[in-house]
Amino acid sequence: MADLAGKRAMLKAADRSDLETRMSDEHHQSLKLWLRLLACANLIEAEVRGRLRAEFDTTLPRFDLLAQLERHADGLKMSELSQRLMVTGGNVTGITDQLESEGLVVRESDPADRRAYTVKLTPAGRRAFARMATAHEEWVVELFAGLYAGEKEQVYRLLAKLKLSLEKEKKK
Amino acid sequence: MADLAGKRAMLKAADRSDLETRMSDEHHQSLKLWLRLLACANLIEAEVRGRLRAEFDTTLPRFDLLAQLERHADGLKMSELSQRLMVTGGNVTGITDQLESEGLVVRESDPADRRAYTVKLTPAGRRAFARMATAHEEWVVELFAGLYAGEKEQVYRLLAKLKLSLEKEKKK
């Protein structure tokens, strides 16, 4: 993988060994897979965004933040939200500000660490999320209805492997 | 799928038939798959963005636009770019403005339709893209190296099916 320019030169020399043919195909294959993965993710995301907007006048990031809090009833630190949502801290600050001003979440200051807050759902936040979550779940099921359960399982398993290797790669 | 509230009520009645259990599992399965798909796409995208920025001081949308033009040597209309990149026209306008001011692309007015432009790579744009494309391809191969070729093929095939069904769903 390191010496692609060299490999290209050799290909031009019209002396394609099996190894090189395989490399080139694999390049093409990975690229195609990447584009398709991205396309699928974008199509689904666009659909979910649109419906959240149309039916609940809210956005995906807001929904995701509420979902995290619903899953952790004792609240989450800003930094934990940042990790779980895979976005930067500054971003969490902004979204939390909005949700707080809408009365859906509260920042509770942590007695043990005066730098930190614990963000929690308010009762209104819990109600609002419950309504949305039901609809959201149906949408997702509907969007994946084109695959059989076995196929979904297969993709899920393979993406698990991919995700692990990506996270390992990142650590390096 | 349409009567989830009703199904929930039945579940509460502690009378879970096989059908309902399967439904609930499938809900869970689709949601999990969606979250994982999104996570993988985001991890890869973040990695590619970071490297494009670090090594070429550019961004993914700019790169994607150049890639489309490279693939269509006779140029593309703004509207075609918008479709192929799966973003809105307004967005394409902004990115094209930047690339044009950097001298990497040009807008040529279409003699047959005075509303339309054809966007083309300049020689400088072609050179800049060529350098980046080689590196980009290597990165993607590297990022997908955690899967065997057969596994990549499998995911690719299943995502093709998913993509088709998503596009059909959207048309409705």
Next chain:
DNA sequence: GGCACATAGTTGACGCCTAAACTATTGATG
């Protein structure tokens, strides 16, 4: 010709997201 409607592209307002700089607090180490 003239009117209505569609299409190509741009603009403006706004939200998401990042990186980098900043403040405040904590904790570890001499």
Next chain:
DNA sequence: CATCAATAGTTTAGGCGTCAACTATGTGCC
């Protein structure tokens, strides 16, 4: 205990992306 690095969170500047409103041009129909 004093200092210095690490951590929690916020702010700022800027790019990406959307939608909706807008301009200008093309098209079809009478």
